[in-house]
Amino acid sequence: MPDAALRELKFRDRGRGEGLSAALARTVAEIGRAPVSVMHVCGSHEQAIARFGLRSGFPRDLHVIMGPGCPVCITDQPEVDEAVALARQGIRIATYGDMLRVPGTSASLADAQAEGARVDVVYGIDQAIATARTSPDPLVFFATGFETTAVTTAAAALAGLPPNLFILSAHKYIPPVMEIVCEMPGSRIEGFIAAGHAATITGWGIFEAFVARHGVPVVIAGFEPLDILAALVRLTELIRDGRRTVENMFPRCVTREGNLVAQRQLWQVFAPAGGRWRGIAHVPNGNLRLRDAWAHLDARRQFAIDLARLWDEAPSALSAQCVCGEIMSGLKTPSDCPLFGAECVPDTPVGACMVSTEGTCRIWREYGEQTCLSQR
Amino acid sequence: MCLGVPGFVVEVDGNIALVDFFGAYRHVRLELVDQPVSAGDYILNHVGYAIRRIPEADIEGTLAMYRQLLREADDDLMAADVRAELKATAERHDA
Amino acid sequence: MPVAALNRHVAMKHGAGGRSMRRLIEEVFMRGAGSDAAAMDDGAAIRLSGGWLIVSTDSHVIHPLVFPGGDIGRLAVAGTVNDLAMMGATEPLGLTCGVILEEGFPIDELVRLQASMVAACEEAGTTIVAGDTKVMRRAEVDGIIINTAGIGMTHRVIRDSGLVPGDVLIVSGTLGDHGMAVMAARHKLEFRDELRSDVAPLNGLIRLALAAGGPWIHAMKDPTRGGLASVLHEMADRSKVGIVVDEPSVPVRPQVRAAAELLGIDPLFIANEGKAVIAVAPTAADAVLAAVRSHPYGRDAVIVARCVAEAPGTVVVDTGFGRRFLSEPDGELLPRIC
Numbered sequence: 001m002p003d004a005a006l007r008e009l010k011f012r013d014r015g016r017g018e019g020l021s022a023a024l025a026r027t028v029a030e031i032g033r034a035p036v037s038v039m040h041v042c043g044s045h046e047q048a049i050a051r052f053g054l055r056s057g058f059p060r061d062l063h064v065i066m067g068p069g070c071p072v073c074i075t076d077q078p079e080v081d082e083a084v085a086l087a088r089q090g091i092r093i094a095t096y097g098d099m100l101r102v103p104g105t106s107a108s109l110a111d112a113q114a115e116g117a118r119v120d121v122v123y124g125i126d127q128a129i130a131t132a133r134t135s136p137d138p139l140v141f142f143a144t145g146f147e148t149t150a151v152t153t154a155a156a157a158l159a160g161l162p163p164n165l166f167i168l169s170a171h172k173y174i175p176p177v178m179e180i181v182c183e184m185p186g187s188r189i190e191g192f193i194a195a196g197h198a199a200t201i202t203g204w205g206i207f208e209a210f211v212a213r214h215g216v217p218v219v220i221a222g223f224e225p226l227d228i229l230a231a232l233v234r235l236t237e238l239i240r241d242g243r244r245t246v247e248n249m250f251p252r253c254v255t256r257e258g259n260l261v262a263q264r265q266l267w268q269v270f271a272p273a274g275g276r277w278r279g280i281a282h283v284p285n286g287n288l289r290l291r292d293a294w295a296h297l298d299a300r301r302q303f304a305i306d307l308a309r310l311w312d313e314a315p316s317a318l319s320a321q322c323v324c325g326e327i328m329s330g331l332k333t334p335s336d337c338p339l340f341g342a343e344c345v346p347d348t349p350v351g352a353c354m355v356s357t358e359g360t361c362r363i364w365r366e367y368g369e370q371t372c373l374s375q376r
Numbered sequence: 377m378c379l380g381v382p383g384f385v386v387e388v389d390g391n392i393a394l395v396d397f398f399g400a401y402r403h404v405r406l407e408l409v410d411q412p413v414s415a416g417d418y419i420l421n422h423v424g425y426a427i428r429r430i431p432e433a434d435i436e437g438t439l440a441m442y443r444q445l446l447r448e449a450d451d452d453l454m455a456a457d458v459r460a461e462l463k464a465t466a467e468r469h470d471a
Numbered sequence: 472m473p474v475a476a477l478n479r480h481v482a483m484k485h486g487a488g489g490r491s492m493r494r495l496i497e498e499v500f501m502r503g504a505g506s507d508a509a510a511m512d513d514g515a516a517i518r519l520s521g522g523w524l525i526v527s528t529d530s531h532v533i534h535p536l537v538f539p540g541g542d543i544g545r546l547a548v549a550g551t552v553n554d555l556a557m558m559g560a561t562e563p564l565g566l567t568c569g570v571i572l573e574e575g576f577p578i579d580e581l582v583r584l585q586a587s588m589v590a591a592c593e594e595a596g597t598t599i600v601a602g603d604t605k606v607m608r609r610a611e612v613d614g615i616i617i618n619t620a621g622i623g624m625t626h627r628v629i630r631d632s633g634l635v636p637g638d639v640l641i642v643s644g645t646l647g648d649h650g651m652a653v654m655a656a657r658h659k660l661e662f663r664d665e666l667r668s669d670v671a672p673l674n675g676l677i678r679l680a681l682a683a684g685g686p687w688i689h690a691m692k693d694p695t696r697g698g699l700a701s702v703l704h705e706m707a708d709r710s711k712v713g714i715v716v717d718e719p720s721v722p723v724r725p726q727v728r729a730a731a732e733l734l735g736i737d738p739l740f741i742a743n744e745g746k747a748v749i750a751v752a753p754t755a756a757d758a759v760l761a762a763v764r765s766h767p768y769g770r771d772a773v774i775v776a777r778c779v780a781e782a783p784g785t786v787v788v789d790t791g792f793g794r795r796f797l798s799e800p801d802g803e804l805l806p807r808i809c
Contacts, residue, residue, distance in 0.1 A: 012792075017792050023446065050795060052793060053795035106463065108483065125423070125424075126405065148422055152423050153440055158409060199419070200380070200420065220716045233445050252431070253434075259407070347490055378533060397729050397733055398725055398728070399726035399730075400661075400730040402661075
């Protein structure tokens with residue numbers, strides 16, 4: 001790979017980073033209000049912000065809040081229960097790494113695994129397919145993730161799955177939840193950073209109606225540190241100037257219409273359905289379920305999932321105090337939760353936000369919000 | 377959602393591309409990408425599927441985008457300096 | 472936290488070298504253990520006339536048994552030699568080797584592993600002086616388990632609790648090579664240039680470092696399971712200092728970085744089997760760095776962090792774009808969801 005181009009694909013030049021940080025500070029100062037709250041809805045954005053320590057350089061008056069963008073965190077307890085029940089019934093499960101420890105009503109897949117259930121961690125559906133071919137036993141792929149991941153499940157289904165591989169779909173679709181967040185009482189979000197990879201699939205055009213309806217600007221952002229800083233500069237400029245538009249700051253991957261080939265495949269296999277996101281109210285059209293034509297590989301229709309046993313075990317008393325839902329809606333921060341850092345830590349998580357590497361609580365716990373050590 | 381990683385296509389065999397991710401090779405499926413992909417292209421990979429062919433021109437385009445933002449910010453800064461200077465001059469006159 | 476509050480069953484995370492393993496050791500194995508064990512250092516230091524006897528033990532269960540750059544035999548020898556060296560005992564007096572074999576294990580593979588152990592011992596200037604062999608039925612054990620124990624003498628015990636603010640931390644070379652090579656072999660990842668484990672006995676390198684730095688060397692550890700992150704946390708915690716890592720200086724081979732990024736794993740958490748982390752007072756830093764670099768296993772040595780008085784017990788990473796805390800590794804490294 002040509003090395004110069006290679007370097008350029010990784011937009012991590014520190015000089016430009018400092019310039020963009022300074023620009024951000026100036027723009028926020030020019031807005032003249034405090035705080036200025038913007039929301040992003042992507043676990044990977046939070047990961048990048050945390051990993052590169054960007055928050056320690058944001059102006060104090062700018063609040064960059066993570067909304068419900070962690071696909072693991074918003075997978076609801078009953079959905080996890082379905083996978084755990086199947087595992088305990090002796091069905092082999094393939095799951096993404098992060099989902100392994102997410103608590104259902106009373107147990108996680110990791111708990112089932114420690115008790116002897118067969119649970120394999122995979123990093124994509126292709127690996128699940130390879131695993132399914134190693135034995136005639138049925139294998140259920142616990143398909144979590146947003147539309148960017150859902151399209152890969154759809155593509156695999158269309159290409160043909162081995163007859164012993166089934167899909168348990170807990171896929172989600174992001175745009176509807178942005179509406180919910182805007183409509184929440186107490187929401188003071190003035191602008192959104194939209195997830196660049198999801199927008200690669202859906203295109204940025206779908207946000208135009210949203211912007212018109214809610215009067216807040218949306219900026220599509222990539223995931224390199226410079227991408228994020230640049231998008232925040234642009235978003236705060238739009239807020240400063242009172243501009244209600246969609247702007248694409250990730251043109252190398254995102255177009256207005258998006259990837260039509262991927263969209264076609266997605267909607268051929270999946271249909272939107274209403275459902276609960278963990279901790280958040282009902283999200284109309286927020287879930288993706290397999291269409292009837294795919295019933296033969298739908299785990300929900302091919303297996304009798306016994307959830308009763310799981311519901312006999314009482315959920316922990318602590319889970320009643322968990323405020324993951326409000327955190328994911330951007331109404332509270334992890335520090336507002338009585339359990340954060342005490343009973344709820346990565347080792348003994350109470351809420352999903354502490355389990356997933358993209359969960360707000362986990363990221364705060366791991367990377368810290370600010371640091372108080374001496375600056376260089 | 378999710379960390380898509382950009383890579384360089386080394387070779388294509390039907391629906392599978394061998395992609396170089398900064399020294400690590402992975403096979404990536406091409407069923408989802410909306411443009412024909414060949415060796416020498418850049419793609420964005422997501423859990424084993426290419427979801428975008430990244431036009432090489434857009435890489436320079438991204439850098440230009442950053443430069444533009446920085447230039448505008450600098451212009452603002454200069455304008456702010458000029459305004460401050462004018463204000464100071466006016467105050468001196470008033471004093 | 473009482474033992475009853477722990478998980479009821481042992482899980483894989485309890486062997487991963489991170490927080491969970493430490494808790495298991497503290498809450499189960501430390502009950503009734505002597506004060507030497509309670510120090511939980513790389514090895515135990517027992518006072519004898521004429522110096523200290525260092526004792527260390529390690530069990531090896533790695534799969535695959537053979538990987539680019541080494542095998543479980545070399546690992547078993549290097550692991551214990553290095554534990555002794557990190558405490559100052561750079562001339563091992565001898566190693567024991569206990570082997571548990573699965574029925575059906577091929578003898579010629581065993582011969583090959585034995586040859587590898589002998590070669591590693593020769594390199595380290597020691598021999599295996601005692602051993603034990605057991606065989607279990609097919610499927611009762613997975614292939615082979617090797618335990619090695621070693622002893623060596625030192626005049627000065629180097630613990631991992633001797634850091635003071637102002638000290639700098641040197642790593643002897645690139646990080647993440649071993650863990651990523653093994654993960655690549657397990658997951659059948661391919662690379663332009665093959666990833667190779669760095670597994671190697673480091674007592675020669677440490678001897679040079681100690682000769683150059685003497686009492687200015689305040690702590691040493693090898694970043695095995697849990698990687699550099701685990702070592703820095705233990706050092707910060709035991710010494711009650713803060714540590715700031717300069718992330719851009721941390722040496723990582725490009726293909727290791729690429730693989731780690733693809734899998735969503737932080738190179739600072741990945742295991743190394745042929746690297747040392749040396750904490751040294753600034754006055755002796757250049758001398759120790761030069762000494763380490765003069766050794767074939769230390770060519771890429773570099774200063775990556777420094778100790779500060781603020782926020783004792785915490786480890787912070789300066790990314791070049793800002794700062795963040797370095798979390799304590801826990802559990803197996805799993806490829807992320809996406």
